Amino acid sequence: MEFLLAILIGLLYASGLYMMLRRSLVKLIIGLILLGNGANLLIFLLGRITKGKPPIIPEESYNFLDAYADPVPQALILTAIVISFGLQSFAIVLIKRAYKVVKTDDLDQMNSTDEFS
Amino acid sequence: MIQHIVLYPIIVQLLLAILLLFSWNSVKIQKYISAGGSIISLLVAIGLMITVWNEGTLTIQAGGWKAPFGITFVADAFAATMVLLTAISGIAVSFFTVGTILKARLKFGFLPVLHFLFLGLNGAFLTGDIFNLYVWFEIIIISSFVLITLGGEKKQIEGAVKYFTLNIFASIIFLTAIAVLYGLTGSLNMADLALKIAALENRGLVEVTAILFLIGFGIKAAIFPLYFWLPASYHTPPPAVSAVFGGLLTKVGVYALIRVFTLIFVGDAFLENIILVLAGFTMVAGALGALAQNNIAKVFSYLIICHIGYMILGLGLYTEAAIAGAIFYIIHDIVVKTNLFMVSGLIYRIKGTYSMRDLGGIYAKYPLLSLLMIVPLFSLVGIPPFSGFWPKLSLITESFKIDNYWLIAALLFGTFITLFVVARIWAEVFWKKGKKIPEIQNFRYFHLLKIEKKIEIIGPIVFLAIISLYIGFGAENIQQLAMRVGEELMNNENYIQAVLGK
Numbered sequence: 001m002e003f004l005l006a007i008l009i010g011l012l013y014a015s016g017l018y019m020m021l022r023r024s025l026v027k028l029i030i031g032l033i034l035l036g037n038g039a040n041l042l043i044f045l046l047g048r049i050t051k052g053k054p055p056i057i058p059e060e061s062y063n064f065l066d067a068y069a070d071p072v073p074q075a076l077i078l079t080a081i082v083i084s085f086g087l088q089s090f091a092i093v094l095i096k097r098a099y100k101v102v103k104t105d106d107l108d109q110m111n112s113t114d115e116f117s
Numbered sequence: 118m119i120q121h122i123v124l125y126p127i128i129v130q131l132l133l134a135i136l137l138l139f140s141w142n143s144v145k146i147q148k149y150i151s152a153g154g155s156i157i158s159l160l161v162a163i164g165l166m167i168t169v170w171n172e173g174t175l176t177i178q179a180g181g182w183k184a185p186f187g188i189t190f191v192a193d194a195f196a197a198t199m200v201l202l203t204a205i206s207g208i209a210v211s212f213f214t215v216g217t218i219l220k221a222r223l224k225f226g227f228l229p230v231l232h233f234l235f236l237g238l239n240g241a242f243l244t245g246d247i248f249n250l251y252v253w254f255e256i257i258i259i260s261s262f263v264l265i266t267l268g269g270e271k272k273q274i275e276g277a278v279k280y281f282t283l284n285i286f287a288s289i290i291f292l293t294a295i296a297v298l299y300g301l302t303g304s305l306n307m308a309d310l311a312l313k314i315a316a317l318e319n320r321g322l323v324e325v326t327a328i329l330f331l332i333g334f335g336i337k338a339a340i341f342p343l344y345f346w347l348p349a350s351y352h353t354p355p356p357a358v359s360a361v362f363g364g365l366l367t368k369v370g371v372y373a374l375i376r377v378f379t380l381i382f383v384g385d386a387f388l389e390n391i392i393l394v395l396a397g398f399t400m401v402a403g404a405l406g407a408l409a410q411n412n413i414a415k416v417f418s419y420l421i422i423c424h425i426g427y428m429i430l431g432l433g434l435y436t437e438a439a440i441a442g443a444i445f446y447i448i449h450d451i452v453v454k455t456n457l458f459m460v461s462g463l464i465y466r467i468k469g470t471y472s473m474r475d476l477g478g479i480y481a482k483y484p485l486l487s488l489l490m491i492v493p494l495f496s497l498v499g500i501p502p503f504s505g506f507w508p509k510l511s512l513i514t515e516s517f518k519i520d521n522y523w524l525i526a527a528l529l530f531g532t533f534i535t536l537f538v539v540a541r542i543w544a545e546v547f548w549k550k551g552k553k554i555p556e557i558q559n560f561r562y563f564h565l566l567k568i569e570k571k572i573e574i575i576g577p578i579v580f581l582a583i584i585s586l587y588i589g590f591g592a593e594n595i596q597q598l599a600m601r602v603g604e605e606l607m608n609n610e611n612y613i614q615a616v617l618g619k
Contacts, residue, residue, distance in 0.1 A: 039292040046300025083255045098274045110275045113349050
């Protein structure tokens with residue numbers, strides 16, 4: 001499981017970076033989304049995966065009897081997902097707006113702010 | 118409960134932003150709330166500063182969960198200073214916004230978003246939890262995205278695409294770094310992390326994590342190879358927005374760098390060398406960029422990069438006096454850079470252009486205003502006794518102590534180019550005879566404005582000019598503050614003790 005996840009995270013980061021390096025705005029956003037998902041899974045993986053052991057203390061005892069799944073990474077991922085959801089929806093509106101205003105989705109054409117003026 | 122004051126700067130800005138949202142329909146009420154609220158938050162920040170100065174580091178645990186399990190808010194001298202600076206430039210920007218931003222922009226929620234930005238800044242300075250820092254960073258960037266795009270001009274949208282991409286990318290790297298850090302230590306509390314990282318055996322992985330943090334924060338702070346988004350985007354929004362961005366946003370990155378590298382990843386010669394090299398290149402690259410530009414807002418953008426180098430240099434030298442120098446530089450820089458972008462806004466109002474080639478003749482027309490605008494420009498160079506001189510003095514002395522003449526050369530080169538650029542701005546914009554520029558239709562030139570509008574534009578510039586004069590002439594007090602911050606940062610046991618209560 002860990003091994004598969006590690007490979008998946010590597011693939012997500014690699015494909016995210018590859019997409020970011022393309023010239024199209026849409027691919028840029030897709031790249032950012034893939035990278036964000038990779039980071040979320042990385043938190044999940046590095047928080048150590050424990051199967052089928054929810055962090056709940058049984059009714060008759062006062063502390064945990066054996067190893068349990070760490071709930072913190074899941075809370076972190078939840079927060080990160082919500083944040084990236086907001087940012088991504090902003091990004092999609094922004095590229096739509098950029099396409100309308102600049103009339104291209106080629107990043108190489110969007111260089112008027114870098115030009116000497 | 119005296120430690121509750123730690124949360125007040127955050128709560129005041131949050132309440133302000135919410136109040137502003139509720140008065141969405143009336144721009145006039147929004148203006149009064151924003152101005153009044155900024156004054157209140159300045160008073161709160163002064164109160165926090167005084168309390169921290171007298172009582173030492175204050176901490177509060179959210180929800181009463183003991184550190185390291187809950188989220189901690191910490192106000193040490195560094196955080197309190199940054200909150201105070203945010204409030205000072207916040208008050209100036211709030212008034213300047215009211216004077217310069219078009220009504221159409223104000224109608225679509227400019228002021229609430231501005232206060233959400235200040236909320237994020239205060240939160241980032243006061244938090245003691247690394248994941249919480251990430252959340253505050255996101256609040257800052259999403260508010261800044263709205264501010265940079267609001268208005269939707271072509272150049273704004275183009276600048277926003279670059280600004281947006283690099284900032285999100287930086288956030289993802291920051292998140293990756295947090296993931297690795299959590300995997301290594303199982304903790305998120307910065308004080309607890311400091312102890313656990315110091316005890317780790319696997320130094321290689323610690324260094325990798327540190328480099329991830331350096332890249333993530335480095336993009337936000339615009340250090341040497343990672344700064345290209347800044348000059349491409351900072352000149353595109355209205356000057357009031359550029360003023361906040363130039364004054365405060367890059368400094369949050371610097372704050373995070375200084376915090377992380379003085380608290381968590383300490384005593385690593387390899388990292389310090391990397392930071393020193395980056396600082397040297399940042400100073401030279403920023404200075405060269407500023408030299409080549411013609412648009413004054415772009416010149417100031419490159420000068421931001423150049424001067425970020427000085428702060429990073431103080432961090433890289435890693436002695437008490439050098440860090441104090443960096444802190445002094447941050448104090449000086451936030452005030453001056455905010456003011457410079459407001460000055461560029463005033464110049465634009467007077468002439469209707471940012472191009473140095475077309476500008477000119479401002480001194481002949483407005484001699485007193487020109488003298489006012491020279492104050493931030495001279496402070497920027499640091500002609501003694503103006504404010505930029507003192508921190509450079511301690512940075513150069515500390516560089517001499519480690520016999521690194523390349524760094525001194527880079528620092529002096531950066532300063533010299535800044536002087537040259539300022540002289541050029543003075544000659545081209547103020548001194549030389551003005552050309553006839555074709556008048557822009559429907560543009561509200563400065564001389565056409567009503568007197569109260571003029572005061573709203575000039576007032577904040579005067580306010581910040583007085584503060585930077587104070588930083589220059591009252592350097593002893595500021596140096597005392599900077600020394601105390603430097604001492605606290607170098608001895609991180611105090612911070613850890615205050616948070617964990619051991």
